[in-house]
Amino acid sequence: MISFDKVGYSYGGGELLSEISLTLSPGSFHFLTGPSGAGKTTFLKLCYAELLPTAGRLTLFDGEARGLSRDDVAMVRRRIGVVHQDCQFLDHLPVAANVALPLTVTGKDAEVADLQDLLTWVGLRPLADALPPSLSGGERQRAAVARAVIMSPDVILADEPTGNLDWEMSQRLLRLFLELNRMGKTIVIATHDMNLIRTAKGQVAARVLRIQNRRVQLAGADL
């Protein structure tokens, strides 16, 4: 589905990521960890063609990343939902409209019932008409998850989704990702939170990718 073959990435200086060879198979669950500045966000950006490799071959679905046309990139982005680290919203639009935005911008209307179901699923139905600035950190993250899944993507990438959340809210968010994975979605979560990883590993056959010394490698079973 997403396959790295000796991929490297450089922002212009030396390589930040080197010789990455791995495959994110359909339905798999991966955590991505590593020190601050190691390149986790950069790795995720490669996965959704926000950045293109500066070395090696990266296959996104059936196409080589560097050979994708604009239409191909748009197609890739429709199949990948991203929960960004800072989850930005349009502050003048209510939560429901923000969640529906990926559909609206592609000219489609969200079915009201589907949108309400999605908001119920993330526990935000009572806040459907609230404006984003009034949401708590956990509510923002759940709205971002809802927005990332509204297009029914095959893959969900989340960048530090539990970064500023307390343990209970982190667990709640983790349950959403576990449920999405049970529905067959491929999940990649970048996180520093080892407790979250351990908790998840009790519930799903998650693999842990660790970025160290520019390489991305599968961590041992001790994690």
Ligand SMILES: Nc1ncnc2c1ncn2[C@@H]1O[C@H](COP(=O)(O)OP(=O)(O)OP(=O)(O)O)[C@@H](O)[C@H]1O
């Ligand atoms: N657009 C850019 N131009 C140049 N350097 C960049 C750019 N974006 C990121 N970097 C650098 O690349 C390195 C990796 O950044 P990245 O955000 O991928 O790391 P990270 O592992 O996600 O970090 P954190 O855990 O702190 O979020 C950092 O040193 C960062 O300063």
